Amino acid sequence: MSIPIHVDAYSGYRLNERPQGFELDDVYYRIYAVEDQWYSPGAQFFKVRADGKRFILRYDQEHHEWTLQSAYDGAELFARCDVQVITVDPAVVRTAEKLIESCEQCHPEDAEWPFAWVLDQVTGHGGDRTDYLMTEPARCPNCRREVTEHMLVERRPQEE
Numbered sequence: 001m002s003i004p005i006h007v008d009a010y011s012g013y014r015l016n017e018r019p020q021g022f023e024l025d026d027v028y029y030r031i032y033a034v035e036d037q038w039y040s041p042g043a044q045f046f047k048v049r050a051d052g053k054r055f056i057l058r059y060d061q062e063h064h065e066w067t068l069q070s071a072y073d074g075a076e077l078f079a080r081c082d083v084q085v086i087t088v089d090p091a092v093v094r095t096a097e098k099l100i101e102s103c104e105q106c107h108p109e110d111a112e113w114p115f116a117w118v119l120d121q122v123t124g125h126g127g128d129r130t131d132y133l134m135t136e137p138a139r140c141p142n143c144r145r146e147v148t149e150h151m152l153v154e155r156r157p158q159e160e
C-alpha cells in the first residue's frame with residue numbers, strides 16, 4: 001500500500017538525497033525534519049515531519065520514484081486505504097519489551113520476527129493495514145538499543 005507523490009529533494013552527492021517537501025492532493029507539505037532514514041534493497045526510506053505530522057516516504061532508487069508509504073499522525077490521509085494508525089502507549093511498549101529476548105542489532109542470527117508482530121500480539125491489532133505510532137522508544141532488553149517497529153527481534157520463549 002503506497003501513494004505515488006511528487007517530492008522536492010535536495011541533491012547532494014547523490015540524486016534525491018534529502019526530501020524537502022511533497023505534494024499530495026494539491027496540498028504542499030514542507031518537510032521540517034528528517035527524523036530517521038533507512039535502506040532496503042533498491043529503496044531508501046525517510047521518516048519525516050511535515051506540518052506537524054509524521055510520514056514515511058519511500059524513494060525507489062531504480063525508477064527514481066517517490067511514494068508515500070505511511071502517515072503516522074496523518075490517519076485521515078489513509079482513510080481511503082483503510083489503514084489503521086494505532087498509538088502505542090508506554091505501558092504497551094514495556095509489555096512488548098518483556099516479550100523479546102534480543103534484537104537484530106545484538107543478535108542478528110536469532111532475530112527473525114518484526115517487532116511490529118510483537119506489537120500486534122500485545123495490542124490485539126495487526127495485519128498489513130496497521131501502522132504503529134510509538135509514544136516512546138522501545139528498547140532491546142539485551143543491548144538497550146532502540147527497537148523500532150520495522151526491526152527484527154528474537155522472541156522470548158513463552159512460559160506455559
Ligand SMILES: [Zn+2]
Nearest residue numbers: 103106140143
Ligand atoms: Zn539488542
